[in-house]
Every structure is written in C-alpha cells, then in structure tokens.
Amino acid sequence: MPVTRRMFLSTSASALALGLGPARAFAQPAAAAAPPATSFVELRRGVGMFLGSGGTIGYLVNGAGAAAIDSQFANTAAIAVTGLRQRAPQGIEMLLNTHHHGDHTGGNQVFRGAVKRIVAHANCLEWHRKTAAAAKSEAQTSFADTTFSGEWKTSFGDETIQARYYGAGHTSGDAVYHFEKADVVHMGDLLFNRAHPNIDRPAGASVSNWIVVLDKVARAHGNDTIFIAGHGKDNAVRCGKAEVTHFRGYLAACMDTAKKAVAAGTSKDDLLTTTALPGFEDTIALNARLTAGFVLGVCFDELTEKK
Ligand SMILES: [Zn+2]
Known part of the structure; x- marks a missing residue:
C-alpha cells in the first residue's frame, strides 16, 4: 500500500496514541488541535477498516446495519460512528472489543449510545474494569455487556x-x-506488523503462548484470508498469512535471544539496550518505549519468573 501524507499523519497519531493514555489524548485543547486524520478502507464483502488514532477499527456494513471492532479514542470514535451511520442507515448494531487497552476501548463510550451491545472476552472485561478502577475513570468508561469465554458466534x-x-x-x-x-x-x-509489540505482562501476557496462538491462527485460516493488525509500520495493517507467520518468527527469535542471554548470564539491563534483532532489522519502534530491548526484557522476565 503506498504511503500517502494522510496515512503518514495517522501513523504518527497512532504511534503517539500507543504511548499516551486516553487522559492525555483527551486533554488536547480542542481549539488548538487539527481534526485527526482518518480514513475508511474497504477490504471485502462489506468489511473494512477505519484508520485514525490508536488500534485499527474493523467494521462490517451490510443490509442489516453495521458492526465495529474496537473503538480507538473518543475523538476518532466519533468520526467512525458518524461514518458508519452514513454507510448503514439501519444503524450500528454492536461493538466488539479485541482487548481492554485504552487505544482500543477509549471510544467505547462514544459507541455506547449508538450500539445495542458491546461484546468482549470475559478476561478483557475483567482487565478493563480493573484498570479503570485503578485510574478512577470508571464513570467515563463504557464496558462490555456481553461476554464469552471460549467461542462466540452471531449472524x-x-x-x-x-x-x-x-x-x-x-x-x-x-x-x-x-x-x-x-x-x-x-x-x-x-498482530503487530513489522513493529515491536507492546506486551502487557501485568495483564497476563505470555510471549511463549503468543507464539502458540499465532501457530493456531495460521492453521485456522487460508492463504486468501485478510488479517487486520492492531498496529503496523507505516500503517500497513492490512496483512496476509505471511505477516502472521513473520510476526510469529519475530517473537520466536526474541524468545530464543533472551534464552541464550539468560544461559550466558547476560543481565536484563544489557538486553534492554538492544536496538535491533538479527534477521528482523526492518522492525520499527512505534514509540520510544516499544523497542527491541523492551520486548527482550519482557522475554527475560518471563523466562526467569519464579513459578
Ligand atoms: Zn494493546
């Protein structure tokens, strides 16, 4: 996909969003801020993606109305809701959350008034409630009202x-x-496409199981499947199975590097200064925190944690 100025701007916006909590994003004075750069990108059979600030929103528009996956932050969520209502006069039926992070759920409250239900995995709701309670932001947060634990399906x-x-x-x-x-x-x-991922160990992340998850995802889908990544280098969030497999290989290489470092007695501090992973040098840092060193540090913690 060619990189246009608009896409570059929204890449910068999403990179910022990864590092800033919703509170900071909301704190921007409205008069001074330019309207955020956003775009709707159609993929196939009524399904598309909305690019703005934060994690990619997926959407479906058909004769029954619209459905959305993730809500970014309040400012771009408002643009997404307006655009989806224009495309689907029957209205937006539901919002689905992939996980609880603020750059994927910060716009839930904007969607709340437009949708009949908000769906999420039970653990997502639990983390969303816990993190909102810790930030004392429950009153400004809209949580899922429909949860599942294994599989969930709807027509x-x-x-x-x-x-x-x-x-x-x-x-x-x-x-x-x-x-x-x-x-x-x-x-x-x-799925982070060619970008060092955020890994939320305090919210139960596991790099070793993430590798298994990506194996299962790759096996469950065909070569023609379109995958939407939460974040990607140059906003390249439309992916194929090759990108899923590539990211699986990246995580496996990180784990391997961390294992060797632990075996060699290398300190975590030394690992944290790593700027690139051999074989994956084209992977970018979406913000100052999400470096190769950050990922290796998380792997180090996972390998050395006391069970
Ligand atoms: Zn996240």
Whole structure:
C-alpha cells in the first residue's frame, strides 16, 4: 500500500496514541488541535477498516446495519460512528472489543449510545474494569455487556461473525474476530506488523503462548484470508498469512535471544539496550518505549519468573 501524507499523519497519531493514555489524548485543547486524520478502507464483502488514532477499527456494513471492532479514542470514535451511520442507515448494531487497552476501548463510550451491545472476552472485561478502577475513570468508561469465554458466534445480515479465544498473548484477554464469509480476521494487538509489540505482562501476557496462538491462527485460516493488525509500520495493517507467520518468527527469535542471554548470564539491563534483532532489522519502534530491548526484557522476565 503506498504511503500517502494522510496515512503518514495517522501513523504518527497512532504511534503517539500507543504511548499516551486516553487522559492525555483527551486533554488536547480542542481549539488548538487539527481534526485527526482518518480514513475508511474497504477490504471485502462489506468489511473494512477505519484508520485514525490508536488500534485499527474493523467494521462490517451490510443490509442489516453495521458492526465495529474496537473503538480507538473518543475523538476518532466519533468520526467512525458518524461514518458508519452514513454507510448503514439501519444503524450500528454492536461493538466488539479485541482487548481492554485504552487505544482500543477509549471510544467505547462514544459507541455506547449508538450500539445495542458491546461484546468482549470475559478476561478483557475483567482487565478493563480493573484498570479503570485503578485510574478512577470508571464513570467515563463504557464496558462490555456481553461476554464469552471460549467461542462466540452471531449472524448479522448475510455475514457470520465468529469470536475465538486462543489463550494468553498480548494480554490474557485477546479475542480474534472472523468475518467468515468475507474471510477477514481482526487480530487486535495479537498482530503487530513489522513493529515491536507492546506486551502487557501485568495483564497476563505470555510471549511463549503468543507464539502458540499465532501457530493456531495460521492453521485456522487460508492463504486468501485478510488479517487486520492492531498496529503496523507505516500503517500497513492490512496483512496476509505471511505477516502472521513473520510476526510469529519475530517473537520466536526474541524468545530464543533472551534464552541464550539468560544461559550466558547476560543481565536484563544489557538486553534492554538492544536496538535491533538479527534477521528482523526492518522492525520499527512505534514509540520510544516499544523497542527491541523492551520486548527482550519482557522475554527475560518471563523466562526467569519464579513459578
Ligand atoms: Zn494493546
């Protein structure tokens, strides 16, 4: 996909969003801020993605109305809701959350008034409630009202949406949503395309199981499946199975590097200064925190944790 100025701007916005909590994003004075750069990108059979600030929003529009996956932050969620209502006069039926992070759920409250239900994995809701309680932001937060633990499926117009839970990865509450007929899969933050991932160990993340999750996802889908990544280098969030496999290889290489470092007695501090991983030098840092060193540090903690 060619990189346009608009896409570059929204890449910068999403990179910022990864590092800033919703409170900071909301704190921007409205008069001074330019309207955020956003775009709707159609993929296949009524399914598309909305790019703005934060994790990629997936959407479906058909004769029954619209459905959305993830809500970014309040400012871009408002643009997404307006655009989806224009495309679907029957209204927006539901919002699905891939996981609880603020750059994927910060716009839930904007969607709340427009949708009949908000769906998430049970662990996602639990983390969402805990993190909102810790931030004392419960009153400004809209939570899922419909949860599942294993699989969940719903018919919507002539499409079927299936949710699957593969176990811990980026957090312990990441759902993968499949628009079956369009054959488009929203990976949420289980897929970072050519970018060092955020890994939320305090919220139950597991790099070793994330590798297993990606193996299962790759086996469950065909070569024609379109995968939507939560984040990607140059906003390249439309992916194929090759990108899923590439990211699986990246995580496996990180674990391998950390294992060798632990065996050699290398300190975690030394690992944290790593700037690139051999074989994956084209992987970028979306913000100052999410470096190769950060990922290796998380792997180090996972390998050396007291069970
Ligand atoms: Zn996330």
